[in-house]
Structure formats: C-alpha cells, structure tokens
Amino acid sequence: MMPLLITKGLSRNFGGLRAVDNVDFTLMPGEIRAVIGPNGAGKTTFVSLVSGRIQPSSGMIVFDGADITSQPAYVRVRLGIAYTFQLTSVYANLSVYANVALPAQLTLRHGPSKSAIQAAVMAALERTGLADQAAMPAGQLSYGHQRLLEVAMGLALKPRLLILDEPTQGLADGEIDNFITLVREIAKNATVLLIEHNMPVVMHLADRITVFNAGKILAEGAPEAIRENAAVQEAYLGTAP
C-alpha cells in the first residue's frame, strides 16, 4: 500500500532555532496516528509544515504520491489535507451554519445547489452534535462546542487527512468521551493525525504513536511499545539521578 503522507528531511528554522530538524515521517492511509512530545518539541510546527501554513527551510513533503512541498495551503486543502486549529479560530460573528457552509461549498464546486450545501452542512453538524445550534453565532457557543465546530468545519471539507491539533484541550471529561467516539467515526473514511497531550486519549485512539523531542522524531511505534520506551520516559520525565 502506498503511504498517504511522506516527509523527507523536513526542517524548519526560526532564526537559530531548529524547530523541526530533518524529519522523515510516513503515514499510511486509514491510520490514526498520534504525535506526542514535550512542549516546544516541534509538533505544531511539523503539522503546520504539512498543512502549508508555514514553508519548510528544507526537505520535501509528498501527499498521495505527489510532491506538494511548494503548493500553497489552499491547494493542499483542496487535495484533502484539512487542519483544525489548536487555538479555536471559528468565525465568531458568523452563524454556526455559515462556519460550516464555507468549507462545505468548497467540496461541491461542480454544480453545487443550495440544497446540496445545506445537506452537507447539516451532515457535518449532525456528526458533531451541533445541529441544534446551527443558527447561533459561533462566538456564543461554549468552548467545548467551539472545538467541536472546528472539527465539523474540518469534516465538511471531506478530507483524506484530518490534522487535529490538541483537540481535547479544555474539554470536560464527558466531552472527551464523546470526542473519542467521534474521532473513531471519522477514521472510518479518513486518516487522522492527532497532536494530543492527554495520554488516555492517545492510548485509546492511536494505532501508532510518533514521539517528537527537540524537533526530531525520538521514537515511533504501537502505543504499548511507546509506553515502555525508556528514551520517551526520559524525554518526558528527565533522566534519573
């Protein structure tokens, strides 16, 4: 099977800091991959490079067999890479419906009718449980619901690769359980790349885990193997005295 996403020697410098350092990464279709690592390990920078929000200093990104390194972000979105933001950035002044209509109408470029857009929007809202709040301005949603709206916007793009950047941050425990169910649902038709700090969520969801530290991939493997990995424990907890 051909990998969905490959990065080769991907690097990004911020001044003297090498935020992402020569990363070779492979993601197979259908996977749920968690990316973990201490703060400042380069996780968000890495997915920002993949989504095209920032340009790499060097290296190459291949999506579905095509080199997309020089493609602008909006082209990558159209190719199927959807990115949901770490800090919620829904359109606060627009209705929940309009927030999702924007990505939905993009996927229906050829002969989209109002009813087709409406169906796509409502489908994404149903899946995230926001259908009742469709008419509400997005800024009036609770924080947890705004996070779900972010996911609904990603879903409406019908992505092949959905990148979720710390999606459970700030969610209540009950909301997290629903969220895990939702991500499992999504993974039936899409590959999921998940940056997450909440270890129970990672252990529940991920097929494989990639651990970042200081801009490099420290370890990669199945959840159990990563849990037992001495180098990972060291990165997180520091060396034993």
Added chain:
Amino acid sequence: MSEASPARAYASHLGVMALLFVLSFLLPEYYHGLLARIMVLAVFAMGYNILFGYVGLLSLGHAMFFGAGLYGAGLAVIQLGWSVPSAFLGGIGCGAVLALAIGLLALRTTGVAFMIVTMMFAQVFYLVILYFATWTGGDQGMVVPQPARVLTFGATALDLTNPTVRYMTALALFSLVLLITLAIVRSRYGRVLVAIRENEERTKMLGYDTFSNKLAAVVVSGAICAASGAAYALLFGYVGSSFASVQYSILPLLWVLLGGAATTLGPLIGTLFMYYVIDITSGYTSAYLLIVGIALILLVLFFPKGILGSIRQRWLGWLP
C-alpha cells in the same frame, strides 16, 4: 448572512426602489435633481461598500475608480464621439482594468499600508489628469455637450438632460447595482468575502485562494464605482478633476460608515443623510462643515455600526 428570509430581503429592496420611483413625481424640482445625484453617488458608495464593508479592505483611493469611469465615459464622448451606451460601458471597462492593475499591486499589502498605497495611486491618477490638460481640461474640467447626451433606441430618443429621464436613468442604475450587491452578498462568493474579513488565515486553511478572491472584489468594486462615475459624466454633463481628488476617496468611506458598512442599503442612507445634513445646515450657517463634523462624531460615538447597521443589530436582524 443567514439562509433564511430571502423573500423579506428582496421585498424590502424592491420597496425602496418603488419609493424612489414614486418620489420622482412628488418631489419639488430642486430636491428631485438632488436625489438623482444622490442615487448616482450612492452607487459609488455601494461599490466602495463591497470592498470595505464585506471584505474589510479600507481603500483611500477609490476616487480613481470613480474618476476612471467619469473620464473614461466623458473623454469617449467628447474626444472620440462615442454614443452614450458605448461610452458608459467604456467608462466601466476603464475602471475594471484600472482596478485589476491596482489590485494586483496594492493587495500585496494589508492594513495601513493598503490605505497608503491606494491613496498614493489615486494621487498619481489625479496628477495624470492635471498633467494631460490638453485632453482632460486640467483643473477646469470638461462639459459634456448637451446634444451628445442623448440615448437613442431606434426611433425613440431619450434626452438625458431632461430631469425626469435623468432621474429614472439614475434610479435604474441604482436599482441594478443594488440588486447586484444583494445577489453578491447572498451568494457563496459573498460568504467567502465575509470570511476573509473575519479571519483571512482561517479562510486560507479552508481551501480558499484569498488573494484571488480579494482581487475579484477589488475589480467588482472598482467597476461599480466606475459605473457611478460614467453615469455622473453622462447624466450631469460635467467631468472635473475634483472628482478624482482625495476628497472623493474619503467621501464614500464616510457615506458607508454613516449608513452602515456591510449593509446593502446603508450606502444609500449614508449618502442621503450626509447630503441633507449639508443641505439643511448650509442654509443656516456658513460653518456647516462644523455641524456635519459634530454629527459624524455623535454617530460614531453612539452608532458605531452606522444608521442601518445599528437598526439591524437592535431590531431587524434579517436585513442583508
């Protein structure tokens, strides 16, 4: 913005058009002429509103697009002897091409830099008009001769200098542009424009080429402003460089702010309000601009969203 109540939105706009139509038969001569002028300038404001209200791009150079239409149509009639319809379309074409060129350059900047760059280009446009005084009449301007301002359809000839014909032509242009604005705002494209205004970075990450969308908005906005300028030249017969001066870049901003940015009818209300305040106050004192200034400050303090914007916020949420 919402999907609901298209009927109410269209009904209210048709109502405004009908009211303006009826007013043509009721207004005394002076106000009849003034309202015709206001409708043409409201088209200018509507064009400005597309870019400022919906995309959130504050240009301080829109006088050049109005001027491109004004001079494009005026010079076509005076120097080239074109007929009224082709001169009108030529004026719009000048505005659209100029907007495309300016957009390609100015959209490389944002915020304050965009304001300054558009203002500088408008100044260049203004100075070019003065420089080529042989053709443009310089700061004297030009008068479009009365015999040239006739619209002929086969056997029937419409004299655009006739007050009723002039009023109805202005109303027709105003109505057309109002409906175009309404259609744009309610379209999928309009939704993208508002999304760019609210959060451009997010809109890129939803798969939209924001540069192209903004460029298209500059061209549409420029073409509408040029239509206003071309109509002004043909209906009122005067093509003057003052219309390309910085004052006419500020005025549409004020009209739109007064009436309510990002409302379809706000530009008309703002233009109307400003003209009548000037008209009334100048009857009492020569310091009428002082009163206009105070009125503007009060409005911005108490109605920051403009007249119609505040009405929409408090009472009529369905207004487009």
